[in-house]
Amino acid sequence: MPKAMKAQEIARKVIDKEELFILDVRNQKEFADWKIEGDSVEVINVPYFDLLDGVESIMDKLPNENVLVVCAKEGSSMMVADLLEEAGVTGVSFLKGGMKAWSEYLEPVKVGDMSDGGELYQFVRLGKGCLSYMVISDGEAMVIDSNRMIQPYLDFAKEKNAKIVQVADTHLHADHISGGRALREETGAQYWLPPKDATEVQFDYNKLEDGNEITVGTTKVAAQAVYSPGHTIGSTSFIVDNKYLLTGDILFVESIGRPDLAGLAEDWVGDLRETLYSRYKELSDDLEVLPAHFANMSEVQDDGKVSAPLGELYKVNTGLNVEDEGEFRKMVTENLPPQPNAYQEIRQVNMGKLTPEEEEKREMEIGPNRCAVS
Amino acid sequence: MKVNEVLDAKGLACPMPIVKTKKAMTDLEPGHVLEIQATDRGSIADLEAWSENMGHQYLGHKEDGDVLYHYVRKSTDSENKPEKKHDQVVSNEDLEGRLNDDITVLDVREPAEYEFGHIPGAVSVPLGELDEKADEIDKDKEVYVICRTGSRSDMAAQKLAEKGYNVFNVTPGMKDWNGNVEK
Numbered sequence: 001m002p003k004a005m006k007a008q009e010i011a012r013k014v015i016d017k018e019e020l021f022i023l024d025v026r027n028q029k030e031f032a033d034w035k036i037e038g039d040s041v042e043v044i045n046v047p048y049f050d051l052l053d054g055v056e057s058i059m060d061k062l063p064n065e066n067v068l069v070v071c072a073k074e075g076s077s078m079m080v081a082d083l084l085e086e087a088g089v090t091g092v093s094f095l096k097g098g099m100k101a102w103s104e105y106l107e108p109v110k111v112g113d114m115s116d117g118g119e120l121y122q123f124v125r126l127g128k129g130c131l132s133y134m135v136i137s138d139g140e141a142m143v144i145d146s147n148r149m150i151q152p153y154l155d156f157a158k159e160k161n162a163k164i165v166q167v168a169d170t171h172l173h174a175d176h177i178s179g180g181r182a183l184r185e186e187t188g189a190q191y192w193l194p195p196k197d198a199t200e201v202q203f204d205y206n207k208l209e210d211g212n213e214i215t216v217g218t219t220k221v222a223a224q225a226v227y228s229p230g231h232t233i234g235s236t237s238f239i240v241d242n243k244y245l246l247t248g249d250i251l252f253v254e255s256i257g258r259p260d261l262a263g264l265a266e267d268w269v270g271d272l273r274e275t276l277y278s279r280y281k282e283l284s285d286d287l288e289v290l291p292a293h294f295a296n297m298s299e300v301q302d303d304g305k306v307s308a309p310l311g312e313l314y315k316v317n318t319g320l321n322v323e324d325e326g327e328f329r330k331m332v333t334e335n336l337p338p339q340p341n342a343y344q345e346i347r348q349v350n351m352g353k354l355t356p357e358e359e360e361k362r363e364m365e366i367g368p369n370r371c372a373v374s
Numbered sequence: 375m376k377v378n379e380v381l382d383a384k385g386l387a388c389p390m391p392i393v394k395t396k397k398a399m400t401d402l403e404p405g406h407v408l409e410i411q412a413t414d415r416g417s418i419a420d421l422e423a424w425s426e427n428m429g430h431q432y433l434g435h436k437e438d439g440d441v442l443y444h445y446v447r448k449s450t451d452s453e454n455k456p457e458k459k460h461d462q463v464v465s466n467e468d469l470e471g472r473l474n475d476d477i478t479v480l481d482v483r484e485p486a487e488y489e490f491g492h493i494p495g496a497v498s499v500p501l502g503e504l505d506e507k508a509d510e511i512d513k514d515k516e517v518y519v520i521c522r523t524g525s526r527s528d529m530a531a532q533k534l535a536e537k538g539y540n541v542f543n544v545t546p547g548m549k550d551w552n553g554n555v556e557k
Contacts, residue, residue: 027419027420027423027424028423029419029423030419047420047423047424047427048388048389048392049389049392049396049420049423049424049427050424050427052389052392052393052396071388072388072416073387073388073416075387075388075389075390076388076389079389363415
């Protein structure tokens with residue numbers, strides 16, 4: 001019987017660069033849109049409906065052993081996995097829960113210790129390129145840029161014997177549905193949002209403003225808010241423990257944020273430049289940049305973490321090295337990648353204006369993340 | 375909508391809607407239309423892609439509550455390489471230029487194909503019903519017959535010519551029609 005492989009196991013293989021051969025049996029359009037990627041991953045696409053009469057036609061494209069079959073939900077990959085096994089392939093497995101499960105899986109990676117003994121964790125959503133964070137200090141926790149699936153944060157906090165007391169979003173997200181409100185409901189935590197992004201939200205929130213200090217734990221681990229507009233007008237970064245800079249969707253490791261997802265690229269390009277070329281420049285070069293997204297697997301380090309020193313990024317990130325303002329304007333407003341799937345609906349959900357069923361939310365988030373200019 | 379067969383695949387998860395469709399299409403007569411009722415939303419993209427790979431014609435789908443109604447037509451072998459016989463032939467563009475004239479545009483595809491997109495004002499008479507319905511067509515006007523590829527319309531044009539109509543076959547037909555379409 002083919003083995004069910006969990007998204008978690010695949011995430012470990014991708015991060016550890018273990019060889020992995022994937023037969024993706026979704027239709028060609030979905031495959032072209034997004035797939036499981038990694039340095040050590042080889043993937044081919046043959047839709048399951050071309051294999052209903054058997055797998056003989058593709059046997060020469062497959063290794064004799066260790067093939068992982070994936071599809072959208074699970075059913076078709078199980079069927080094809082059975083066919084492969086009957087055809088003599090050994091070590092056949094299928095992705096449990098399909099690409100939906102892959103899209104939703106979060107891998108916690110430790111970023112580092114803090115001065116008072118607390119810890120900072122990055123939650124890597126490999127299937128979607130989203131990064132979220134948990135600051136843990138003295139029995140309390142803060143979650144920043146939470147994903148829609150809140151259970152992993154709840155479980156992780158419990159494992160660490162910490163109570164989630166603070167939740168914040170660096171900006172109103174357009175690529176994924178925030179778990180901020182759900183976390184507040186579940187834990188009674190404070191939920192912080194930048195008011196300039198929240199003019200249309202339909203629920204109460206704490207105003208996240210420049211200079212705010214949000215304390216986690218009894219000691220002095222503070223998340224210091226730094227107003228840094230550009231991706232959205234309210235975008236706000238956090239400096240944690242004077243060591244880490246959580247940049248939201250303003251600055252990534254290999255690229256910079258895009259200003260167009262709220263429909264105001266021309267208006268915000270100036271803010272984006274100001275943030276990247278002046279405000280951040282005044283901060284310490286030693287700060288470790290922790291973004292809310294990554295776009296390429298090359299941004300994921302060997303231990304699974306996505307980060308880089310701010311000073312380093314000023315040397316190597318091309319988005320930070322465009323001297324000419326006109327050229328910069330052109331770069332961030334023209335030839336942008338396609339906008340994320342259902343981004344307008346996702347913004348409405350995050351404002352509380354739409355309340356779709358869980359399955360619809362899932363559908364909205366399916367596909368790649370496209371928050372960067374690259 | 376008039377269809378030849380109906381397949382109930384409601385409540386079935388992928389891959390079953392396609393597995394069942396494949397079987398139903400094998401039993402279906404060429405030229406006939408199958409309605410597939412499904413609730414798996416993945417069936418939309420998959421049925422269309424599968425149909426194309428198999429050389430079937432995916433006409434489109436409608437939604438009613440949670441149920442998706444897909445329409446797939448089984449192609450006939452001759453269809454993809456039409457053998458033209460009727461001598462009066464015009465191009466899609468020629469017909470487009472004459473649409474404002476006092477002519478009859480006769481669409482001889484199946485009703486489901488017609489429903490998912492036809493030339494505004496076109497009269498629908500499926501090829502199989504032409505013999506019984508020919509009398510309803512005005513003999514004093516020029517008749518432009520169209521189908522998907524020019525094959526069924528060729529047969530229809532020949533039939534109508536025998537009955538004394540001044541008739542033109544339109545090629546290549548609706549599959550390459552760039553003009554206005556009504557649904």
